[in-house]
Amino acid sequence: MIRYLMAIAIALFSLTSVRDARAEANTVRLANQFGIGYMQFMVMQDQALIEKHAKAAGLGDVKVEWASFRSSDVMNDALISGSVDFVCLGIPGIITIYSKTKGSAVEVKAASGLNVSPLMLLVRDPNIKSLADFKDQHRIALPAIKVSMQAIMLQMAAAKVFGDAKYSSLDHLTVSMAHPDATAAMLGGQSEIVANFSSAPFQYRQMKNSGIRRILTSTELFDEPLSFNVIASTSKFRRDNPKLYGAFLAALKEATDMINTKKRESAAIYLKLTNDKMPVDDLVEILADPAIQYTTKVGGINAFVSFMAKTGTLKNPPADWKDMFFPEALAN
16 A cells, blocks of 8 residues: 555656646747858757757757748847747847847847857959948948848948948948858859858858958957857746756757867768758868857957947947846856
8 A cells, every 4th residue: 555655656746747847848949040150059950969958857858940040130030029949149139139128028138159250351353452442333241231240340340441430331332141142142253242241161162262352350350259159048938948948058068069079070960951062171171270169158249339339229238248148158
């Protein structure tokens, strides 16, 4: 009889534990953009790392859904609407969305850094040697006009060349274009696109063409290593799903460690998931560039906050840039 009662008690405890765990979401949705700046997400997807760590946290079988978007403005909308739970954003993206949602029911903050990577402004017109050489007929492709990381960097560079009051003097030349399309336009040579503010691996692919040159690198604009991307989520998701949130961070750490220790295997995963035809040796060579770092640490944030506040792009700047990050993101 005692054994029978103990068996019932154990069964009830198990059911309660499962029910408590299942109070958290059983699906997590993630979105990224194009390029090796999002390689951790691809490794997590290929290796089912979120599923692995969710199960280890007692959450059972969690469904993971993946999506890719053209730019951060689209992902911001998806995050606020509740269509996705984690997104990869450039620094202007997280600053803007935090400013808009601060204190609201859908407040968005950064959960982690993702990487450090230089961004390059490339040109295919031999007459363009500096920002001062752009003419009205020229077009500069970047992920999203005025709001993307590349767009803000172009404004920063323009302010240095033409003066603070003329920071937006090149904005009318910019057009929104996904990195793969911009690369095709630059290499095709028959487009009005004469310049592309790009990212890896696309900028390296373009530079293999002898007619394409670099006239600006993001490292010229900052005094410290700059985070290319951060991962953002809502305060609500973090509060309602502490175990799943923790499982995501554990999966991210494992993916980051894998990229840093197994570059060829990670490169092969990226090429497979993106259907990119780049030779794996070329991508491994890019990953070996010391300027490209896969790290969850963050840096260079305040330079963007200051510039966007000074130009009026940011109407509601944070008192401290660290306010935009969940505590776990600053643990490093």
